Structure formats: structure tokens, C-alpha cells
Amino acid sequence: MARRFPFPHPFGWFQVAYPDDLEPGSATALRYWSTDLVLWRDESGEYHLQDAYCPHLGAHLGVGSKVCGSTLECPFHGWTFDGSGECVEIPYSDRVNRKARLRTYPLVVRNGMVMAWRHPDPEVTPTWEIPEIPEVGDPAWSEYHRSSYSIHTVPQEMAENGVDPAHFRYVHGTETVAEVEKYETEGPCSVMLSTQSYVTPRGTTWGRIDVYNHGPGFSKVWFSGIVDAINIAATTPIDEETTQVRFNFTVRKLDDAALTSTVADAFVAEINKQIVEDTPIWEHKVFLPVPALADTDGPIVKFRKWYSQFYAEPLATDG
Ligand code: FES
Ligand SMILES: [Fe+2]
Incomplete structure (x- = not known):
């Protein structure tokens, strides 16, 4: 079967975990961007993300390995690696093998997420940063309400939804089409400001949806109107045809804690409903490089x- 999309994996910052997924002194296996990975925390609590396979004889360092101080010990023959990927000890040899290095991904813990920089060329260091979102962790805003989905599509196709106001009426049942006030791009960032109607038990009201993207893997979606809510959305490619999306909702606290949590739950339920509605479209559509658009x-x-x-690598339609 022909592939539904011509895209290689995008490069940029992608969420790979939540900080509380891992205790200090432990390691876990992950798979993102078609690559087996090990995420581990040294005993001081620092996170490290590296390619999973030990350069000695190929054991998976996320399965059965041990964290000792600031190093990770391979379960197969006990070689140890530090957070930079260097082999620091071969327990049965006086010399280390300098060629035995693990690819190590730049990593930040920010906005309550563990985010890694991935580029097909390991020499390319981050060319932008993920901003700190001031509302995250602000006592005036709620804790995150988290949800996660694994969807059979690529990040670009999901992101295109954001600039497609017309689908809201047909897929999500909103009564009017959102009005885009402004869409601007600058380097790795883009901003889309729009107004959107919501159906509430008391009738239809208008609100704003303002979307700020920082690269292909991170966006802040600000909903305002009846209440203020922010969804920090993170998409991470798992393989060529599967994407993990995590939604992290925070709402500005209302006077009443129970009401705050009801509002947050309502937002989560609405976004959950939307993603369930979008999924069959995403999972079956193809990417048309030359779409027939309405004005x-x-x-x-x-x-x-x-x-x-x-995209740093060629698309399947190139050449
Ligand atoms: S395979 Fe890792 S130490 Fe041998
Ligand atoms: Fe949608």
C-alpha cells in the first residue's frame, strides 16, 4: 500500500515524558521517531535520553539496566555510560573503548514536561528554545488535567486541523465557522488568533481561541470567553505513521474549587470529544500536496x- 503521507520525521523539541514518569535512579525504554531510546534519571534527579542499544553488543539499556550515581550500567556486561553518552568504565578491562558512545539528545524539563530535541543529524544542536509558559505552575491556575492519545497519522496532518476552521462545523458540530483574525509565522513560531462559538446549556456564546506554536511539537492553545483555559499540546512522532499527542489543560481558578474542577473537566471532555471525532478522518485520509481549496x-x-x-530530509514526493 502506498504511504498516505510523504513526510520524514520533523525535527524540533518533542515531549517524551512527564517529570513524574520516572524516579531518580531509574531507567525506562521509550520509542519515538522510529528509534528505540532509553530515558533515565541519575541519582541527583537529572534526566538523560539516549539511543537504547549498547554499542558493545547491542543490549537494550532501557531493560534491566542499573543507574549507579551519575551513570547507567548495561545489563549485559556491566559497561557504564554517563549522561553525555561516554563509556566511563568496562568493569573487566583497564581501558575504556572510546568509540563506544551513545547518541544523547538535548533535553529540558519545562512547563511540567520532559522535552527532547531531535534532529536527523546528531551534530545539529537546538536552533530555538521552548518558552516557559507563565501560567503553568502559577497558583492562580489549576494543576494539569492530562490526556494522551496514540493516533495513526503524522504530526503535520494533526497540526493542519488548527488552520482548518471549516471542519469544526462538520466534524465537531459547532454552529458557526471560527473566524481567523490573524495568522502569522516567524521562524519556527506561528500564531493564529480566532473567534469561535460555543454551545452551552444557556445558549451559544462567543469565545477566543489563540494558538501559539513553537516548532512542530509544542503549542499553547489559549481559550478565553466564559472562562480562561490553556491547553499545552505536545505531539511526538512514534514511527512514520503513528503520533502520540498529549493534552495538558490548566484553567484559571474560579472562587469555588469544585467549580474550577468542573470547568476543567468540561474542557477535557470537549477536547476528548473533538479528538475522538477527528481520529477517523486523520486515520484514513491522505495528504494531498495540491489540494483544491475554497477561497x-x-x-x-x-x-x-x-x-x-x-524537514531536514527529502519528502517522498521530491525528486
Ligand atoms: S552489550 Fe552492553 S555491556 Fe555488553
Ligand atoms: Fe478537529
Whole structure:
């Protein structure tokens, strides 16, 4: 079967875990961007993300390995590696093998997420940063309400939804199409400001949805109107056809704690409903490089041009 999308994995910052997924002194196996990985925390609590396979004889360092101080010990023959990927000890030899290195990914813990920089070329260091979102961790805002989905599509296709206001009426049942006030791109960032109607038990009201993207893997979606809520959305490619998306909702606290949590739950339920509605479209559609658009469609072409900067490898349609 022909592939439904021509894209290689994008490069950028991607969420790989939550800080509380891992205790200090432990390691776990992950798989993202078609690569087996080991995420571990040394005993001082620092996180490290590295390619999973031990350069000695190929054991998986996320399965049965041991963290000792600031190093990770392979379960097969006890070689140890530090957070930079260097082999620091071969327990049955006086000399280390300098060629035995693990690819190590730049990593930050920010906004309550563990995020890693992935580029096909290991020499390319991060070319932008993920901003700190001031509302995250602010006592005036709630703790995250988290949800996670694994969807059979690629990050670009999911992101294109954001610049496609027309689908809200047909897929999500909103009564009017969102009005895009502004869509601007600058380097790895893009901003889309829009107004959108919501159906509430007391009738239809208007609110704003303002989306700020920082690269292909991280966006802040600010909902305002009846209440203020922020969804920090993170998409991470698992393999060529599967994407993990994590939604992290925080709402500005209302006077009443029970009401705050009801509002947050309502947002989570609505976004959950939307993703359930979007999924069958995403999982069966194809990417059309030359779509037939209406003049009132959203800024799809501009979005695609912006997104194309995140591919360092050729597309399957190139050449
Ligand atoms: S395979 Fe890791 S030490 Fe031998
Ligand atoms: Fe949607």
C-alpha cells in the first residue's frame, strides 16, 4: 500500500515524558521517531535520553539496566555510560573503548514536561528554545488535567486541523465557522488568533481561541470567553505513521474549587470529544500536496509552507 503521507520525521523539541514518569535512579525504554531510546534519571534527579542499544553488543539499556550515581550500567556486561553518552568504565578491562558512545539528545524539563530535541543529524544542536509558559505552575491556575492519545497519522496532518476552521462545523458540530483574525509565522513560531462559538446549556456564546506554536511539537492553545483555559499540546512522532499527542489543560481558578474542577473537566471532555471525532478522518485520509481549496478555507497553504522548514530530509514526493 502506498504511504498516505510523504513526510520524514520533523525535527524540533518533542515531549517524551512527564517529570513524574520516572524516579531518580531509574531507567525506562521509550520509542519515538522510529528509534528505540532509553530515558533515565541519575541519582541527583537529572534526566538523560539516549539511543537504547549498547554499542558493545547491542543490549537494550532501557531493560534491566542499573543507574549507579551519575551513570547507567548495561545489563549485559556491566559497561557504564554517563549522561553525555561516554563509556566511563568496562568493569573487566583497564581501558575504556572510546568509540563506544551513545547518541544523547538535548533535553529540558519545562512547563511540567520532559522535552527532547531531535534532529536527523546528531551534530545539529537546538536552533530555538521552548518558552516557559507563565501560567503553568502559577497558583492562580489549576494543576494539569492530562490526556494522551496514540493516533495513526503524522504530526503535520494533526497540526493542519488548527488552520482548518471549516471542519469544526462538520466534524465537531459547532454552529458557526471560527473566524481567523490573524495568522502569522516567524521562524519556527506561528500564531493564529480566532473567534469561535460555543454551545452551552444557556445558549451559544462567543469565545477566543489563540494558538501559539513553537516548532512542530509544542503549542499553547489559549481559550478565553466564559472562562480562561490553556491547553499545552505536545505531539511526538512514534514511527512514520503513528503520533502520540498529549493534552495538558490548566484553567484559571474560579472562587469555588469544585467549580474550577468542573470547568476543567468540561474542557477535557470537549477536547476528548473533538479528538475522538477527528481520529477517523486523520486515520484514513491522505495528504494531498495540491489540494483544491475554497477561497474561504483557512491559511492551509501558508501553514504547509511554514511547517516544511522542519524537514531536514527529502519528502517522498521530491525528486
Ligand atoms: S552489550 Fe552492553 S555491556 Fe555488553
Ligand atoms: Fe478537529
